[in-house]
Amino acid sequence: MDAMAKPRQGHALSGLIDLARYPLDDLDGDAGHELIARCRRQLDADGCAVLERFVPEAALARLERETARLSPEAHYNRTETNPYNSAGDPERPASHPVNRFGDRTNGFVAGDRIGPDTLIRQVYANRDFQRFVAAVVGMATIHPYADPLADLVVNVLREGCQHPWHYDTNEFIVTLMTRKPEGGGRFEYAPGIRGPEGENFAAVERVLDGDRSRLKSLDLRPGDLQVFFGRYSLHRVTPVEGGRERHTVIFAYAKEPGFVGRPERARRIFGRMAPVHERLLEEGMARRDKLAD
Numbered sequence: 001m002d003a004m005a006k007p008r009q010g011h012a013l014s015g016l017i018d019l020a021r022y023p024l025d026d027l028d029g030d031a032g033h034e035l036i037a038r039c040r041r042q043l044d045a046d047g048c049a050v051l052e053r054f055v056p057e058a059a060l061a062r063l064e065r066e067t068a069r070l071s072p073e074a075h076y077n078r079t080e081t082n083p084y085n086s087a088g089d090p091e092r093p094a095s096h097p098v099n100r101f102g103d104r105t106n107g108f109v110a111g112d113r114i115g116p117d118t119l120i121r122q123v124y125a126n127r128d129f130q131r132f133v134a135a136v137v138g139m140a141t142i143h144p145y146a147d148p149l150a151d152l153v154v155n156v157l158r159e160g161c162q163h164p165w166h167y168d169t170n171e172f173i174v175t176l177m178t179r180k181p182e183g184g185g186r187f188e189y190a191p192g193i194r195g196p197e198g199e200n201f202a203a204v205e206r207v208l209d210g211d212r213s214r215l216k217s218l219d220l221r222p223g224d225l226q227v228f229f230g231r232y233s234l235h236r237v238t239p240v241e242g243g244r245e246r247h248t249v250i251f252a253y254a255k256e257p258g259f260v261g262r263p264e265r266a267r268r269i270f271g272r273m274a275p276v277h278e279r280l281l282e283e284g285m286a287r288r289d290k291l292a293d
């Protein structure tokens with residue numbers, strides 16, 4: 001037995017994450033530094049890092065069963081959205097990206113349905129995993145959300161469901177695919193198509209019109225972990241084909257502790273609020289009342 005094997009055996013995530021390939025338990029060692037550097041290079045290059053087979057083959061069936069068990073709890077919501085998640089602009093032509101709306105029908109299992117003993121919550125809560133994600137995205141520390149619905153989520157796409165072309169508002173997103181559909185459900189993105197210097201509407205319009213010249217397309221497999229900066233890279237998930245659902249776990253972290261999503265968003269995504277959202281709503285109304293006086 002080599003010296004490395006010992007701590008791994010005892011690690012909370014051993015067996016669930018391929019620690020030989022992804023030494024989360026030894027981030028300060030050479031292999032840990034090399035792993036973080038490799039992920040950061042990928043993110044620098046095009047805003048996306050994929051850690052293939054992050055969950056090893058032997059644990060995949062358990063993981064897939066877990067999200068399959070949770071998936072009937074998904075709340076589905078149907079919206080039409082443009083890439084900016086904003087209202088359209090009647091002053092601009094119908095072909096303009098702000099006026100291009102796509103169907104976003106999506107299911108989400110809320111975090112309060114995902115118990116502390118589930119595999120995915122053990123990963124989410126694990127300090128070494130958090131430390132690893134922070135290092136990869138270039139933050140000193142990251143914190144689990146204080147939002148009991150949006151902290152850890154299973155995204156369920158059944159036949160015909162998709163994420164139309166959009167940008168994310170979060171700085172980064174960490175996802176783990178646990179089930180792949182028979183067809184479709186491909187993640188496609190246009191790396192760095194916009195930036196702090198501008199929207200680049202002309203290029204975005206070309207993508208929406210079907211130009212694939214600057215697109216990358218990922219063939220994610222169950223067990224692959226993805227870290228993605230979605231603010232500057234237009235992206236989508238193509239419609240799922242066939243009866244097999246596409247399942248991905250979304251691990252949400254914030255720069256600061258205590259983050260809670262907006263109550264309206266909770267209602268839209270999960271069809272309900274948690275007590276913390278209700279409190280926020282009441283406080284907001286109380287503030288507005290005061291201002292009106």
Ligand SMILES: O=C(O)CCC(=O)C(=O)O
Pocket residue numbers: 155163168175187235236237248
């Ligand atoms: O499921 C994915 O691969 C990405 C989904 C996505 O773009 C999002 O949730 O904003």
Ligand SMILES: [Fe+2]
Pocket residue numbers: 163166167168230235
């Ligand atoms: Fe996204």
